[in-house]
Amino acid sequence: MIELDHLEKVYLAREGSHRALHDVSLTIGEGEIFGIIGQSGAGKSTLVRCINLLERPTSGRILIDGVDVTNYQGRDLRRLREGIGMIFQNFSLFQQRTVLDNVMFPLTIRGEKKDHAKKRALELLDVVELADKAHRYPSELSGGQQQRVAIARALANNPRIMLCDEATSALDTRTTVSVLNLLAKINKELGVTLVVITHSLAVARHICDRVAVIDEGVIVEEGPTRQVLENPQSEAARELVSFDSLEVK
Amino acid sequence: MFDFSAFFAQYGNLFLQGTVDTLIMTCVATILAYVIGIPLGILLVVTSPNGLRPNRIVSTIVGWIVNIGRSVPFIILLVALIPFTRFIVGTSLGVPGAVVPLVVTAAPFAARMVEQSLEETDGGLVEAAQSFGASNWQIVWKVYLKETLPSLVRGAAITFVTLFGYSAMAGTVGAGGLGDIAIRYGYQRFQTDVMIFAVLLCVVLVIVFQAVGDVAARKIDKRRR
Numbered sequence: 001m002i003e004l005d006h007l008e009k010v011y012l013a014r015e016g017s018h019r020a021l022h023d024v025s026l027t028i029g030e031g032e033i034f035g036i037i038g039q040s041g042a043g044k045s046t047l048v049r050c051i052n053l054l055e056r057p058t059s060g061r062i063l064i065d066g067v068d069v070t071n072y073q074g075r076d077l078r079r080l081r082e083g084i085g086m087i088f089q090n091f092s093l094f095q096q097r098t099v100l101d102n103v104m105f106p107l108t109i110r111g112e113k114k115d116h117a118k119k120r121a122l123e124l125l126d127v128v129e130l131a132d133k134a135h136r137y138p139s140e141l142s143g144g145q146q147q148r149v150a151i152a153r154a155l156a157n158n159p160r161i162m163l164c165d166e167a168t169s170a171l172d173t174r175t176t177v178s179v180l181n182l183l184a185k186i187n188k189e190l191g192v193t194l195v196v197i198t199h200s201l202a203v204a205r206h207i208c209d210r211v212a213v214i215d216e217g218v219i220v221e222e223g224p225t226r227q228v229l230e231n232p233q234s235e236a237a238r239e240l241v242s243f244d245s246l247e248v249k
Numbered sequence: 250m251f252d253f254s255a256f257f258a259q260y261g262n263l264f265l266q267g268t269v270d271t272l273i274m275t276c277v278a279t280i281l282a283y284v285i286g287i288p289l290g291i292l293l294v295v296t297s298p299n300g301l302r303p304n305r306i307v308s309t310i311v312g313w314i315v316n317i318g319r320s321v322p323f324i325i326l327l328v329a330l331i332p333f334t335r336f337i338v339g340t341s342l343g344v345p346g347a348v349v350p351l352v353v354t355a356a357p358f359a360a361r362m363v364e365q366s367l368e369e370t371d372g373g374l375v376e377a378a379q380s381f382g383a384s385n386w387q388i389v390w391k392v393y394l395k396e397t398l399p400s401l402v403r404g405a406a407i408t409f410v411t412l413f414g415y416s417a418m419a420g421t422v423g424a425g426g427l428g429d430i431a432i433r434y435g436y437q438r439f440q441t442d443v444m445i446f447a448v449l450l451c452v453v454l455v456i457v458f459q460a461v462g463d464v465a466a467r468k469i470d471k472r473r474r
Contacts, residue, residue, distance in 0.1 A: 052380055078382035085380075092377035095472045096396050106381035109391065137471040157381070 002028040002051060002161065002193070004072040008061035009046055009217070021057070021217045030160075033187050033194040034127060035225065037201065037240060043217040044197045048163050051195065053077060053086045064161075082110060082179040085154030085192075089166035091146040099125065099149050100134040106156040109235030124152040128182060144175035151182060161193045164188070168203055180207050201244040213237040251442070260443060263430060266297025268450060269346055271426035274416045277348050279409045282355035283363075289315065289356070290363025291389055301375070301385045311360075320359030323415050327422060328352050347419030347426075355412050362404035366397045399470035410455050417451075427451050 009021035020043050038044050049055035050062060053072060057215050061070045064080070072080050079156045093102050100121055103155075107117035125131045130149040147167060154162055164183065168176040184207050187194050198204055204211050204225055212222040214238035221228055232238045289311060296303050296308040321329075327350045331341040335347040370393050378392045394401070417428020427447045435444020 054376060054379060078384065081380055081382040086377070088373060088377060089372055092371070092373040094374060094392070094396060096398060096470075105378070105391070109378075109381060109383045109387050139472050153381075163380075 001030050001063075001065055002026075002195070003061075003063040003066075004047075004050070005061040005063065007047070007057045007062070009043075009052060009055060010051065010058045019217055021050070024060070024214075024217070025236055026212055026219065026222070028193060028195060031187070031191045033196060033207050033209050034182070035196045035198060035204040035211035036214055037198055037211055038214040038236070039240070040199060042214045044199075044214055045165055046217075047214065048165055048195055048197045051161070051163060052081050052086060082106070082157045083159050085157070085159035085162040085163065087147065087150045087154050087162070087164050087167045088236050089169050091143070091150045091170075093146055093149055093153075095138055098137055099130065100142070100151055102138065103152045103156055106153060110157065120156065121152070124155055125149075127155070127186075128152045139245050142175075143171050147171065147175075147179050148182065151179075151186070155186065155190075155192075159192060161195065164194060164196045164198075165201070166197055169198070169200070169235055176203065177206070183207060187211070200224060201240060205229060213240065256442065256446075260446075264427075264446065264450065267425060267427045267430045267447065268454070270424065271413065271416055271428070271451075271454070274344055274347050274351060274419060274426060275409060275413045275423060278351035278355055278412050278416070279359075279405065281348070281352045282359040282408060282412070283405065285352070286356040286359025287363050289360035290367060290370065291393070293360065293364040294367040294393065295385070295389065301388060314440035315357040315360050318353065319361070321354070323350070323354050324418050326354055327418060331422075343424045344419075344424050346422045347416065347424035351412055351415060351419070354415065355408060359404075359408050362408055363401065365403050366400035367393045369400055372398050399459060399472075402466040402469065406459055406466070409458055409462070413451070413455055413458070427454075 004024055004026045007021050007024040010020070011018045011020055024047060036044050036047060037210070046055055050057050053062070053069070057070065063066055063069065065077040069080055094105065100118065103121035103124055104117045107120060108114065112120075122131060122134065125134055128151055130145060130148055130152070133141060133145065133149075138149065141149065167183075168179050171179060179201065183194060186192055194207075196203065196208055208225045210223065211225050212219050213228065213232075213234060213236055214220070215234070221232065221237045228237060229241060232241050292307065292311050293315070296304040296311070298305075327347070330350045330353060334341045334346055337349050338345040340346050373386055374392055374396060378388050383391070416424075416426050417431070419426055420429025420432055427450055431444045431447035434440040435447065
């Protein structure tokens with residue numbers, strides 16, 4: 001379970017401060033697929049980066065399974081991050097490493113023995129149906145295949161939580177669906193909690209159990225996906241829905 | 250008609266010795282320059298304002314050392330460093346006498362080349378590594394250095410060629426080498442044929458080494474294929 005408790009994030013810049021998050025409180029249940037939706041610049045990425053502390057909140061607390069991790073440093077922080085997988089919009093695969101080496105990366109930095117790490121990585125590549133590409137390099141793969149490798153890499157440490165930062169935004173529709181289905185399968189079969197950041201309502205509709213709508217750093221609405229998308233209460237959510245129907249037509 | 254066989258019979262050994270001296274000086278100096286330059290380059294990147302561990306004091310001090318090292322003309326360094334060179338290698342003459350000032354001038358150059366290469370690292374990859382719990386050391390070794398290896402190799406080739414040029418001045422301290430031959434025989438004794446051949450040899454060697462560097466960099470780069 002992830003609990004965010006009154007998070008604030010303020011960036012200080014020479015031209016004055018910018019408030020990226022304001023009074024964000026959320027509870028994301030074990031095994032849930034939780035969507036955070038909003039326009040670009042609304043604070044989605046900042047919010048998700050607070051969960052694994054790639055961003056430090058200015059104030060507020062982050063609790064993972066009831067433990068306050070907000071001020072974790074050094075080894076504690078690295079242990080925490082090992083339990084939280086993450087995938088990115090641009091895949092962020094290591095270009096000079098083979099697919100296999102990419103998936104082994106989280107294991108070897110933890111000091112895992114090479115042959116054990118290799119065995120585990122091959123298992124994971126099997127899960128994402130890319131075992132035959134193990135010795136290829138990322139540049140030789142399509143976008144969808146690269147994101148599957150990134151998913152395998154994110155799963156290497158058996159995380160309980162996986163953060164997906166616009167994971168399908170760089171993919172075409174068909175590939176998006178197959179990657180989302182893979183994520184849904186991982187959630188169902190491994191019980192991994194998914195936090196899905198997206199600006200696309202289609203993505204939210206496709207896999208999220210619940211969603212929160214974020215606008216200018218504030219959570220303006222939260223609830224079951226269908227309820228929020230069919231009957232939006234907030235101005236920001238209504239706007240997202242109206243833009244969405246524009247896109248379809 | 251120019252008599253090549255007589256020319257080589259007379260100067261063959263001279264050119265062979267000159268080539269060997271030049272290559273030893275340049276290779277040894279490049280290697281030692283990187284032994285010093287790589288840690289300095291890493292330090293510059295890691296302590297920069299957007300680095301893994303921003304530290305204005307360290308960054309400023311290292312930056313100054315590197316800038317000062319790069320701004321003193323080599324020919325002046327060569328002479329000014331004579332006492333230091335004597336202290337390090339026991340002599341200020343010959344090939345060993347030239348290697349010390351070559352390293353002193355090349356290490357800051359190498360540091361900047363390394364810095365520039367490492368700066369090319371995609372920030373998303375650093376973030377990804379952090380998200381898996383990588384420590385700063387692991388990020389330096391396994392992300393920065395690994396991901397920019399082709400660029401580092403290209404930088405090393407440029408450093409090598411630059412030092413190759415500098416080594417010509419090493420004749421000033423009796424280190425020999427092709428540049429020294431060109432100056433002593435060609436410029437001072439008006440033996441134009443010797444000078445032209447020495448310069449040609451330099452051109453060929455530079456082209457070969459630059460090509461080797463380029464091919465090696467392309468071979469190890471897995472980004473596009």
